[in-house]
Amino acid sequence: MIKTSLLSLFFFVAVAAQAQHEDHNHKPTQSNVITEEILKFNESVHDFGQIPQGKPVYFNFEIVNTGKTPLKLDNVQASCGCTTPEWTKDPIAPGASSTIRVGYNAAAINFFEKYITVTYNTNQTKQLTIKGTVWKAPDGSAPANASIDLLKKQTF
Numbered sequence: 143m144i145k146t147s148l149l150s151l152f153f154f155v156a157v158a159a160q161a162q163h164e165d166h167n168h169k170p171t172q173s174n175v176i177t178e179e180i181l182k183f184n185e186s187v188h189d190f191g192q193i194p195q196g197k198p199v200y201f202n203f204e205i206v207n208t209g210k211t212p213l214k215l216d217n218v219q220a221s222c223g224c225t226t227p228e229w230t231k232d233p234i235a236p237g238a239s240s241t242i243r244v245g246y247n248a249a250a251i252n253f254f255e256k257y258i259t260v261t262y263n264t265n266q267t268k269q270l271t272i273k274g275t276v277w278k279a280p281d282g283s284a285p286a287n288a289s290i291d292l293l294k295k296q297t298f
Contacts, residue, residue: 180209181262183270190274193248197279202241203270207234214263218242221257224249225272248276 184204193199207213212233220227228243244258255273262268 180207180211180213181260181266181268182206182208183268186269187271187273188244190246190272193274193276194279195248195251195276198245198247199274200243200245201272202243204239204241205234206239207236210236212236215240215242215260216264217259217261219259219261220244221259225256225258227258242270244270244272246272246274248274251276251278 182205184206186203188201188203190199190201205213205215212235214233215229215231218227218229224247226245226247228245230240234240242258242260246254246256248254253273253275255271258270258272260268260270
């Protein structure tokens with residue numbers, strides 16, 4: 143009986159010591175660390191709708207720094223050469239806003255969806271999307287205006 147009691151006591155002490163050891167050596171892992179969202183966009187997807195071929199279009203994505211430290215946009219990279227982002231290289235103060243201007247050269251006819259990757263504060267990223275449908279613009283110059291011919295015939 144004493145052996146059983148001593149064995150139970152030893153087992154209980156060993157389990158309690160192990161649990162206490164694990165609590166003191168516990169370090170936060172990537173999965174349980176919550177990173178604060180400091181970069182907010184007015185919208186992350188913009189649909190241009192129907193746009194004519196050969197006419198570039200532009201949209202300004204608004205950025206707001208909701209953090210407590212300045213926000214630095216390190217790079218803004220488009221998924222293709224037909225999409226051109228422009229952004230400020232200056233840090234964005236806490237509570238301040240800025241814009242990323244994205245241009246799209248509508249050369250090809252059809253639906254398009256392009257991605258822009260924003261890298262900020264060294265290693266964090268967010269993605270923006272632009273999309274729409276390009277329709278074929280008429281060939282040549284503007285159609286003839288019949289009123290011009292009528293005016294030419296007039297004498298004043």
